[in-house]
């Protein structure tokens with residue numbers, strides 16, 4: 001673990017011991033404040049909190065709830081951020097950030113999560129917000145499309161399902177030189193493998209439904225940024241009503257305590273599966289940033305501390321064979337989503353990228369023979385044996 005520049009403690013230590021509230025009964029965990037409102041001693045103290053002169057708990061939808069604030073402190077510490085906000089979903093975190101900082105125009109680079117793409121095209125463009133889409137290899141066009149003050153550049157790295165890596169440091173330089181801000185959806189990496197803010201990005205966004213939650217049992221989102229950049233997002237969250245329930249916040253806080261150890265094992269298992277699949281005669285390509293022959297491997301090695309738990313297999317036999325393998329797997333569950341303890345398999349052309357034309361998919365390097373694997377925390381040997389028995393049925 002990298003040490004915290006302030007406390008010299010590593011992420012794993014901080015996330016376990018960084019308690020905001022010391023429980024009066026001595027419990028190492030804070031109680032869950034399942035409350036919507038808080039009592040004040042007098043009108044003056046109430047007014048002071050409402051007007052922001054003193055910090056205090058006021059109303060849970062505003063985010064002023066001790067359980068939620070404690071979660072946010074943990075989220076911020078994971079990425080050495082000044083502040084963080086928790087949301088009811090990843091899409092809530094993304095939409096609040098785009099509304100707060102993207103109204104002058106949004107430039108997207110590379111492949112986007114389907115929900116984000118829908119939000120941009122079906123909802124934000126019709127509201128009059130200019131949105132431009134650049135392919136991964138069109139980054140040099142940034143300077144010309146960032147033609148208004150106060151624009152937002154938005155990207156995902158690693159990307160779904162090609163695992164393509166974007167150079168966050170370089171993008172941040174190009175973005176800032178045009179007076180714009182950079183937001184990175186870092187869901188696929190998790191804060192253990194990648195810390196976009198330390199590479200120069202202004203916002204690190206997560207679907208906490210994935211690795212942060214880690215057990216496929218909660219839906220949540222997170223944004224990490226400077227306090228100045230967080231403040232306007234909190235206003236949108238408050239008035240769009242995107243706060244998560246305190247119970248979910250407590251569940252997510254519990255998950256964060258095991259995040260470093262879980263993600264290290266996801267990394268190790270995914271690497272083992274990727275290596276075992278590489279030379280299989282039915283497989284054309286294995287896309288995994290940790291493989292030395294992966295096109296973006298050296299960039300991934302520079303900016304990531306681990307290569308993640310997601311990989312994509314491309315079958316020689318195309319869509320039909322990919323479907324057959326998905327249907328023959330027994331340990332891997334056929335389901336969308338990722339980042340949970342159980343391994344999942346999905347076919348991008350039938351699920352996450354179903355809404356995109358085949359032509360457009362191919363322009364983005366997404367083929368019908370692809371299978372995306374979210375490698376869980378089972379024994380790697382069992383996962384490899386499961387894939388081998390499914391491939392042997394072809």
Ligand SMILES: *Cc1c(COP(=O)(O)O)cnc(C)c1O
Pocket residue numbers: 089090091092113115116156160185187188207208209210219220221
């Ligand atoms: C799942 C996901 C989202 C959306 O998150 P929800 O929690 O489902 O709202 C956004 N970005 C990426 C990369 C995702 O994988």
